[in-house]
Each structure stands twice: as structure tokens, then as C-alpha cells.
Amino acid sequence: MKTLSLIEKAFFLKKISLFNVLDLDLLIAIAEKMHQDEYPSNEKVFEKGQLANRMYFIIDGEIDLLDENNMPIATCSKTDFFGEESLFSDKPRSYNAVCKIDTAFLTLTKTNLMTIISECPTVAIALLQCHCQNVTCRFQNEHPV
């Protein structure tokens, strides 16, 4: 996949639920701090117990979130994000993230995420909304009724 330019990153961020209310000025400022990365299929993005310092936004591809027994918890695809939980809990990663197919994503560091939240509180609210949905969904998958 080609490396996204600053403006393309900003266009992509607009599709992410966390940032879709932000204007172009803010999106470009955030995009400038985003790092693009690519992983081949079956590659581990991170594993349970690892130290966490960044979250991931999928540009293209699919990521399986797996528990310690490699049982699927959830699958994230284009414009989804993952890995944010540990940034707030200050705890190591609580699940494995493995590429289902070749996957490209943008990453955002914890320091930058915190700065963005202090500048744009709407991001925190969007994050909370998404997180509440994810927690329920992942919990149900983990302990099917």
C-alpha cells in the first residue's frame, strides 16, 4: 500500500468515529502525528502482556483480537480502531492482535492521544461511546451466554 500523504491521512481520519466531528485544521494536525505501518497476514501486531504505548486505526485489512487461548474476541476492519484500552488503564495488553490479512494502519501514541483529548474533548466522548459498545460486545463474545 502506498504511503498516505498528510491530506490523505486527514481524509481517512474523518471516517473514524473518534474524529468525524473535527474540522480539517484539527484533522491535519492530528494526521501529522500519525505513523503509517503495514503488517503481513498472520503477523502479530501485539500480544497479551506487552507494554502498551499506542493505538491503531485500520486503513485497510482485518485484525483478529484474540484471547490468551487464541480464541477470537472480535474482528476489526477498515476504519476500526483497537489497542486503546491499555493506554487508559496503564496495564499491559489484555489480548493478542493478529493480522487476518495484509493490513495497513495508522498508529497514534499515548502522549499524542492525551494531548488531542485535552484540545478536543469531543474525542474523549466519542472514545467513551465506542469503548462502551466494544466492552459489551467483547465481553459477550468472551463469555457467550
Add this chain to the structure above:
Amino acid sequence: MITNLRRVVRNAFGIYPGESRNAFRFIRLAFIIAFATSIADTMSIGLFLEHVGADKLPITYAVSAFTMFVFFSLFLYFLRIFSSYKILLNVMLIATCCYAFFAFVIQAHPPNWLFLALQIFTIGYIASITASFWTFFDTYHDLQDAKRIYAVYNAAYFLGYVISGILINLLIDKLGTFTLFALIPAALMLAIFEARSIVNKVPVIEEDITESFLYSGKKSLFTIIKLFATSPYAIVLVSMCFIVQTLRNSTEFSYMETFQKIFVPHISSPDAVSQNTIVEFLAKCKAYIAGGNIIIGMFFYRRMVRKINLGNMIILTPIYFLMVYFEWVTYDSLFVAILAVVAIEGVLCSVSDNNYNLLINAAPTKLRGILRITNDFFFEPTGMLFSSAFLMLFKSQSRWFGLCLAIIFLTIALILKNIYPKAIFISLQQNALHFERKVFDWFSKLNKKEQKEIKQDIIEALDSKDEEKQLMAIESLLSFNDPYDLSKAIYYINKFADHKKIQILSLLEKSPLSSDSKIIEMIDSWLDEASSEDLIKHANLYLAKKGFLHPQKVMNDLDSDDLYARGSAIITLKKSLANSSLVNAALNKTIAAKETELLLKFEDEDEICMGLEILSEDKGAGAIETILKFLMHSSLKIKKMAAKSLSMIATKFDSRYAPKIIEELNQSSDSEVRLHCLTALGKMADSTTVKEIILAGSLFRPNERRLTETIIMQMGLKTVPILLSITKDVTLHERSRILAGKILGKLSIAQLKANLSDIISEEIQRAYFYFYYGNTIQKNYPSLDLSLLQNGLVSNFQSVIDFIIHLVGAAGPIEDVDLIVRTLRGKNEKAHAHAIETLEKNCDEKIFLEIAPLIEDTPKEHKLDVFLKIHEEKSKLSLEEILNKLESSPSFLDKIIAAHLKAKLHMPHWKQSLREQIKTSDESFHHFAYELLE
């Protein structure tokens, strides 16, 4: 007794309380690795000289350089796959096997080429172990740790050299080469266990810099070159390393030549005591020098960096080299050769290498991870290659060559000294998010090629089917403010569906090109072609605002049920460029005013908002007065529109309305309203309102604070006395004082600097007080619940520290003080260390020394020790004395905490003292005090 002894040892080594165990793990590892490496180094070079000869050194350097280039590629590849620990482990394992092999082979009197191979392998091994060992250490330390403790690790490293030197010197004949070589794998195995224990027991320091080169992804040599090209600092740093390596080799060659001249005749004489004379002599020299290195590392380096600064430390080494070479080019002797050995084994190792460990931290984040490796495996070998080529061609000129190199070394060191402070801040700035920049600012920072690429991406986005993306692409294209791009934008806008064109209209309205004839023509054409009623209404409103509708054509719309049609008609009557005569124009304006008044009388939000929007096209005090009434409206929508209209029409002649706007600024919690109010106040530019605006600023968001700074700065120098008095006033909220201080720094840095010391000294005293008692009070009174007091003191400490840093930053050349404050508060230890370094480089030395113990990432116990050292008498304050002190503090929070706790703990005479306080306090305190008294 033991505790005191421990404290003395810790202080001598610069180790903080609670850190000893981990520090000694690293010290042990450094010692063991150095022990093994030193034996390998000394034995290899000694055996090489005796079996191959010094004249083959240049070719050895050349081959070694090429070997290192191969190692470089391997290292880069493995760094992306393995952690620094695994690489260190592998280097040690490979070395263990190879030296074990050499130990056995040497027994069997091997051919001379094997000694050549041994020397080449050892050069490669030393570079690999040094790079991997320090990369491993970097994972566990930040810049401030490095300044404090890396010299101690280096000292441990030299201790390994001393012990191995003594061992070789005293026991080489008794132990023999086999035993000495066998000691290398044995020591390395021990080092592997030690490294393992570090990995298991010491926490890694957080480093969340995304762009680190080693952070995955496919990277090539070209990427590295590109990264270097963006950093002049990194280029100067590696140039210095290149020169140092060249100098190292030529100096080594020159002193080896001198030693051979002096020692080889003795070896070949029948009275020769030993075949290992040069090895023994070198080992002895290295042992003594390493002893000196230990002393410098443990006791002096850290203090010297503090005392004379890293910038000055950089130039010490080239000056020493220059002095040695000035003597050496004219007179060759054993003494000068020994001075040269001191230069290589002593000054370079104990000063220059330690400097390098610190200098590397100022390199851009993207490069930092690979700088050490690139340097050890590419630039230094290149230096080695260069020196070997020169020495092969001009052996006899080696000392003149060294002199030239020493001069170049000094020049580069001076350049580095100058650019280091800036590099440190740039490195920190890479973490900054530039929310203050507009799209145009981003694009204007790009070069022409990049702008072209960006435009291409925008065009691609316009061709996509994603509507949101298309809208953003249009917004981006418009932000270039380029008529050629406007034509392109119009081409695409015309292709859009009607509902999207409505959204485009609001984008166009904000654009500086909003009145461009091409845009007006385009919108005009929509009126004829569009099938959507909505689009026609919005297009009409747009054209009406620009004055392009004819009054006669819209007269009937004044009675229309449609709000947009009515709005367009009213605006047209007000603004039409087609008003034929003055009488007609006046009549139209009167009708428009009456219609607007009518709109504002409705209760419907939309109609009122339309009325306010129409007023925003008006000029004059009457409009402002009307709008102000709606600024206090209970509906947020109306409030926002009123604030927006105000921001559009306010002028400097409307300053009498400023107090009302400030009142709203204090009451409103909506950011949009506040931003519009601030814009209006900015246009009024009344310097007498500065204090009120800044006081309201204590609750502002970052973007609101930035706007406040801009508008007050536009008011000019007449605001300086007010700003200074706000900055000094300890009774005001810290955030307001920070805001005033920052603006003052930008408007009149001389005034701020002149008053800085007085303001800061007082604040530092407060900070120490809050910190010490915030962390000890509960411990001193375990039976009482003092959590409120404790939390209050700690949070006061943080506010005071923020204030100090902001003010220090405002008085210095630091552009983004918020970034430093945020970094100091954050948990990213490496960034924290950089923030401290930036402050050290940019603020007054006296002030920095006072605040450093408070902001450094040191254990709490250490900070408390510092407090006790400075403020011994204050450490004895009782709870009552602390509460009395808080009671008399100008801070409102302090007063409340003191009064609350005194009442809660039923302290003697608390009611009486509270009544006394009521007499001198403001109303907000009265409410609280009466509640307590009841």
C-alpha cells in the same frame, strides 16, 4: 550507621534511593562485559603486533571496515526483528563460541593470518558489543538518567579494563594465552545471566514516539540517508564520530609505531625477558588509564557536566588532542606516545564517549534508535577505512595527519556546541501537536513538489465516491487561495448533487475567495439550473449577502412563508449593489430594519437566528445593542448566533459594550460562544478590559487561551503594566497569571525578565512547602484523616510548578511552553528528561538549579531530602502551624482547606480565627465560613 554509609555511597555515585539494586545490576553487567572485551582487545592487538606487525595495521583497519559494513546491514535487519536484549544476547553468544575456538587454536601455533583474522574479528566484536550494550542500556534509561549514571556505568566498564589489565600484566606468563582467552567466553556467559536478570527484573522506560526508525515497517538504507538529510544536528554528530574514529586509528598507528621502535629491539635481544613485552606494557598503560577513567566516571564527569555544561565538555577532548599533536609533530618520544595512549584510552573513553551518550539524545526521535548503530557500524568504519587508506599511502606523515584531524575535530565540536540546545528542543517539539495551524499554514510549509503531490491527492479524493471526502477535498483546495485551483474546484463542485452544493456554500462563505467572480457566476448559474428548492434558497441567501440580488426581484419574498426567502430579501434590501438611488436605498434599508425587528420578535429559534444573521451584515451601535440582548438568551443556538454576529460586526468604537461581553464570557460554558466573544473583544481592542479577560481565562480551553493571547497582543504595549501586575498577584488564579505572563513574555520580554527572579523565588518557596507537607503530613499524623489537606497541598504544588515552568518558558526562547509543562506532567519518561534538558538549556542557571529537584524524575525520598537540606527549620512545622500558614495564604483553596480542617479537628479558637478571617475575605468565603460556624 549502615543507612548513612549507603546514603554516602549513593550520593557519591549519583544513585537515587530505591534505585541501587537495579543500578548495580547494570554496573555488574558493564564490568563483566568490559572484563571480557578488554582481554579480547589487549590479547588480540598484542598477538597481532608480535606475529603480524604494526605495518599491517592499515590493511587490518581497511578489512575491518568492510567487515563492519556487513555487520551494519545485519544489525539493522535484526533490530527490526529482535529486541535490543536479544541482539546483545546473540552478540555475546557468537563471541563466546569464537573466542573459545581461538583459545584452542592458538595452542597449536597457528599461521600468522589467523592473528590477522583474530584482530579483525575483535574490532567487529568490540563495535557490536558496544553498540548492542548501550542500545540495551538506553531501553532502561532516559537522558537525565544518562547524565547522572552513565558515567558510573562507564566507570564500571573501565574497572573491568583495569582488572583484566592487571591480570594480563601480572599473570600472562603464568596463565598463558589459552587461559586468558578461555576467560573471555567464561565472562561472557556470566554477562548473559546478568542481562537476563535485568530483563526480568528492571522495568523498561516508556518510549511512545511513533516515528522511531526501529518501530517496524520496511526501511531501507535510502530511508536512513533521507532521515539524516533532514537533521543537520545528526549530520554534525556523525561527522564528529567519523573524525574521531579516523583520529583514533591514526593515533593508535602512531603510538604503536613508537612502541615498536622502542620495544622490538629489546624483544629480539638475547636479554629479552618476555615475548609479550608490548602486550604487557599496553596492558599496564590501559590499566592505569582505566583506573583514572573510573575515578572520572564515578566522581567527576557528572559534576563536570552540571558545572560547565555539556556544550563545554564537548570541546575538552579536541583541545587535548591538539595539545598532544602539537608536541608530537616536532618531537617523538615514549612520553608523548603515552600521552597519545591516554588520549585514546582515557580522554576519548571517559569524556568523549560519555558526551556521545548524552549528545545522541538530542538527535531527532526517528534517528535516535539507529544513530548508535549507524555510527558504530558505518560512520566509524568509514573513518577507519579513510585513515587506513591514508596511512597505507603516507605512513611517515601519520602525526601531521593526526594534527589536521585534531583541528577538524575541534571545529566540528564547536559547531556541535552551538547547535545542541536547539537540537534538544527540536527533538522535544516533534511531540507537539500544532492545533494552532490552519490548513493554509500546513500547505505553505510544504515545498513546491510536495504541494503538487498534495494537490494530486486532493484531485483523487474529488474523483472518489465518498461525499465527506469530496467536501474535505474542496475545502483543502480552496485553502490554497489559488485562482487556478479555484477553477478546478468549481469544475468538481458543479458535478456535485444539489444537497452537497448546499454544504459547499457554507464552505465557500468561509473562504477568502468567497466573493470571487467565478464563484458568484457559478452560484448564479445554479439558480437557473438547480431542481432543488433548498439549493436555490441557500444560493439566493449567499448572493444576497454578497449584494448580488436586485431589490425589485425580492420584494415579494418579504411576505414569503419561507424563512430563507425572507432572509435573502431583507439582506438584499440592505446590501444590494443595485440600489438605484440614495432615496431608494434609504427606503429599502428602513424596510429591512423593520423586517429584521419583526424576525427578532418571534419566539421561534430559527427566525431569531435569521434575524441575528441579518444583523451581522449590519454596522453600527444599534445592531450591537440588539444582538447583546440575545447574547444572554437561554437558547444555546440563539446565543451562538448572537456571539457570531457580534464577532462579525464589532469595531473599536464599540468598546463600551465590552463589559457585557466579558460577563457572558465568564458565564458561558460553550466554547463556540466564548471564541466569538473573544473575537469581538479583540476587535474592540480596549486595553482597560485586559484584566477581566485574563481573569475569565482561568476557565478557558487551550484554543480559547491561544485566541486570548492573540487579541491581547494586538492591543499592544499599553497592556504591559496590567499584565505585569496580574503575573505578580499571588491572590489570582495560577492559570490567569500564566496567561498574563505568557503574553507579557511575547510583548515585552525585558520587563518579564527584570521581574522574573522575584516572582519565581517566592513561587519556589511555595512549591517546596506544598511538596514537602503534601508528602509527609499524613505520615506524621497517622491517626488523623488528612487526605483533604494532603490532596490540596499536592494539587497546589502542581499548579505552582506549572506556573513556574510557564513563566520560565515565557521569559526564554522556548516557543511551546505548554508542551514542556505537558511533558513534565506526563508519564513518558524519555520525553520528561528532554523537557528538563530544554529548560536547563534555556533558563537562568540559578533558577534552574532551584527548580530542578522539584521537576526531575527522581524518587520522592530524594526530593524530600533536598527540601530538608534547604529548609531545615521549616521541616518542624506542626499541623496547626501548617494550617495557620494556609489560612494566611492568598490562595482561596488554601483558606478553605485550613478552615475546614480546623473545624473538623476542633482546634483551639478555630471559630474565633474564622470570624477574624471573615472580616478580610470576600463573599464567596463568607458562605463557606457561615456554613462551618453553623
